[in-house]
Amino acid sequence: MLKIALDVAYVLMALVTGLLLLLWAASIFIPLDNLNVTVTDGTDGRQMPLTRPLLLFGLGALTAYFGGFLLILRYLRKIFRTLTLGDPFQPDNVRRLRQIGLILAVVTGGVWAAQGMVAARLAPGVMEPQGISDLLTPVFSILVVFVLAEVFREGARLRRESELTI
Template sequence: MRFPKPPSLGIRLPRLAQGQMSRLLGAVLWAAFWALTLATAASVCLFIFMIFVPLGVDGVRVTTDSGGITVPVPRVYILFAVGAITAYLGGFSLILNHLRAMVRALQMGDPFQPANVSRLKQIGLTLAVVTGGAWIGQYLVSRLVRGELEPPSVFDLVTPAFSVLVVFVLAEVFREGARLRRESELTI
């Protein structure tokens, strides 16, 4: 049985010639990598500045439907927050750097390199650490404001955990592709 063809929405996606998509991805990853790298460098500078310059922060006000609460924030908490943001940005800069290297290998026509397997595994590990760190940070902030914010649930980790598993599965696919390519080169 054939299903009827749905009507067109009038939106046509441009057809990209061979190699244009990888060039487009390379340009987007380049821009995103440098933006995150600059943001990470600025965050590191802010962290160093905050270590040596005393700040007069009395407290943070968290506002909810029930009013809000002012929580005194010790200097070490602020340093921890800036350090966590630095680690978060740095982790994603590292991920983008590995993705850029993989796109370069794709542009050369050789994506199934053994180096890409280790890059994918490092991406998966970095993504797991960043996700876990962000979850722990959200939990600590919810404890800091004493019940004004809901702590994150374990179910908030389902989608990121699935993403990490997908990256590790892709690493194994690339490993098998590299093995098959090596075998085909030796067969001749």
């Protein structure tokens, strides 16, 4: 059941990422005359003109966000494949888990920086920038992934040792 869920999520994420990439490319040529965007935090809002750099930044950030999670799902599917084969403690899975942790760190940092830029540049006084406390849960999750990678590394080492034992 988990394999099916991973496969479905991967296909959906690939479709969303591909669509966003096409929209990003198309937004280079879309005329933006008299279009406005409203920036709000739920209670107060501010209207501003929609400019091409703003549109490219927004679509590019969304594409990168979903693309990062597409890569994470790709690595999870490969890890799950080794699990179904009965051999999850492989050096490749250690590398995959470390890459997942790195991608999570980059996505988390990117979201934090982008929200800070939006709060400071686009909507000062409307949106509050994220604080360090908003990073606690994502950083904890990233640390869990890196610890899990070390557990897999130790499992791979123990498996290798047991294969050499007569």
